Amino acid sequence: MTMDRHVEIADRLEAYVLGQLSSDERREIDAHLASCATCAHDVRDLNDVFAGIGESVPPIAPPPALRQRVVNAVAVTPQEPGRTVVMKSRRRPLWVRATWAAAAAIVLAVGVVAYRIDQSRQQLASDVAQLRTDNDGLQERLRQFSAQTDLALSILTAADMREIPLTGSDSYATAAARAYLSPTRGLLVVADRMPVPPPGRIYQVWVIENGTPASAGLLAEPSSGRGMLIATPPRLGAGGSVTVAVTDEPPGGLLAPSGSIRLAGSI
Amino acid sequence: MTRTPHLQAPANVAAAEADIDVVQRLAAGDRDAVAELYDRHAARVLGLAYRIVRNSSDAEDVVQEVFAQAWRTAPNYERTRGTVAGWLLMMARTRAIDRLRSRQARRDDGESNLEAMPAVVEPPSDRLIADEQAARVREALLALPVEQKTALELAYFEGLTQSEIAERLRTPLGTIKTRIRSALASLRRSVRP
Numbered sequence: 001m002t003m004d005r006h007v008e009i010a011d012r013l014e015a016y017v018l019g020q021l022s023s024d025e026r027r028e029i030d031a032h033l034a035s036c037a038t039c040a041h042d043v044r045d046l047n048d049v050f051a052g053i054g055e056s057v058p059p060i061a062p063p064p065a066l067r068q069r070v071v072n073a074v075a076v077t078p079q080e081p082g083r084t085v086v087m088k089s090r091r092r093p094l095w096v097r098a099t100w101a102a103a104a105a106i107v108l109a110v111g112v113v114a115y116r117i118d119q120s121r122q123q124l125a126s127d128v129a130q131l132r133t134d135n136d137g138l139q140e141r142l143r144q145f146s147a148q149t150d151l152a153l154s155i156l157t158a159a160d161m162r163e164i165p166l167t168g169s170d171s172y173a174t175a176a177a178r179a180y181l182s183p184t185r186g187l188l189v190v191a192d193r194m195p196v197p198p199p200g201r202i203y204q205v206w207v208i209e210n211g212t213p214a215s216a217g218l219l220a221e222p223s224s225g226r227g228m229l230i231a232t233p234p235r236l237g238a239g240g241s242v243t244v245a246v247t248d249e250p251p252g253g254l255l256a257p258s259g260s261i262r263l264a265g266s267i
Numbered sequence: 268m269t270r271t272p273h274l275q276a277p278a279n280v281a282a283a284e285a286d287i288d289v290v291q292r293l294a295a296g297d298r299d300a301v302a303e304l305y306d307r308h309a310a311r312v313l314g315l316a317y318r319i320v321r322n323s324s325d326a327e328d329v330v331q332e333v334f335a336q337a338w339r340t341a342p343n344y345e346r347t348r349g350t351v352a353g354w355l356l357m358m359a360r361t362r363a364i365d366r367l368r369s370r371q372a373r374r375d376d377g378e379s380n381l382e383a384m385p386a387v388v389e390p391p392s393d394r395l396i397a398d399e400q401a402a403r404v405r406e407a408l409l410a411l412p413v414e415q416k417t418a419l420e421l422a423y424f425e426g427l428t429q430s431e432i433a434e435r436l437r438t439p440l441g442t443i444k445t446r447i448r449s450a451l452a453s454l455r456r457s458v459r460p
Contacts, residue, residue, distance in 0.1 A: 019361050020428050044349060049454045051353025053347035053423050057318045060427030066327050067305055073335045074301045082342030
């Protein structure tokens with residue numbers, strides 16, 4: 001260690017204590033402190049000065065509930081393994097340290113290590129179980145999504161598919177909505193620029209044949225102004241006129257429409 | 268190794284030894300010891316966190332994080348680097364400044380987050396001696412020339428680097444370094460007269 005090098009390190013000790021250095025610089029200074037008593041002493045002094053600045057700020061009585069929050073947070077926080085098994089004491093005589101260290105090292109090493117291994121094992125087991133559940137959920141959603149995409153594609157490409165523009169009045173006049181109806185494959189309804197449904201209401205889609213409405217399902221995601229419904233083929237008679245309509249209904253939908261028709265189109 | 272002995276009054280030594288004992292129990296895996304550490308230091312940690320973040324909800328979050336971190340890192344606490352109080356306050360300062368910075372990064376509307384200062388408590392009696400040391404530092408801080416005090420406070424309470432301070436105060440970096448170094452030298456003399 002040259003004198004220049006020492007001066008160069010000493011120049012950065014304030015920044016080191018204030019946590020303003022990169023982790024590489026920190027490691028470099030940590031290494032220097034292990035071998036330089038002068039700098040190690042300066043760091044201790046600086047720590048004491050900064051602690052003094054921190055302690056010179058008036059204390060504030062914490063709200064009573066905060067204590068339990070802290071205890072709860074600690075209850076779910078795992079502990080890091082120590083770099084050293086026994087903490088050094090500068091005050092106890094050597095023989096006390098040696099006896100304590102020998103006994104405590106065995107007790108701590110066995111007890112603490114076993115405890116920590118068990119902690120890690122339990123944490124790992126619970127993490128794995130959580131990941132499996134998450135994965136199952138994602139797989140299921142992916143399967144549903146892919147089945148819906150297949151159905152939508154088969155409706156759009158069906159030979160018997162009819163496109164039905166859906167129109168409305170008032171605030172629904174600006175909505176862009178279409179139904180694609182294939183009697184053999186199913187019904188696809190897409191809507192954009194839909195007004196937000198009245199409070200406590202959702203949009204429900206109906207297929208009306210000869211004046212008899214049958215629910216095709218709910219229009220998903222109407223709150224963003226966009227909606228989509230993919231449904232299996234509605235039961236249709238031979239020939240008659242068919243109307244696709246969107247009404248607002250209470251959450252969950254009804255078996256027969258009760259609300260106003262917001263959008264409709266016929267073939 | 269030449270280490271000048273640290274001159275501490277007996278009551279301060281007793282409080283510091285009791286702190287070490289609590290941290291050793293934490294390090295041995297005793298989670299309950301955290302409540303004791305909290306009772307001894309939470310008011311100071313909250314005071315410092317609030318002084319930095321100026322928002323009681325963020326300051327309380329910092330307190331929670333600091334004691335969880337104390338539990339997590341207790342096995343690696345090195346008493347040769349400073350007192351337990353200093354260790355906790357350093358963690359509080361780091362976390363509070365992180366919060367301050369992420370909030371400043373998020374806040375573009377210039378809305379003020381200042382709140383009324385909460386009630387200040389009387390410190391517990393077993394900390395009176397340590398408080399004498401804090402009082403000496405406070406006096407020494409007040410006695411600093413104003414430009415030294417400003418530079419040091421920007422570094423400590425706002426977490427600015429020396430270059431950032433130089434930029435903020437439109438002052439050459441070398442001057443800022445000198446001011447901070449002189450300020451720290453004065454404070455060191457107040458801690459170790």
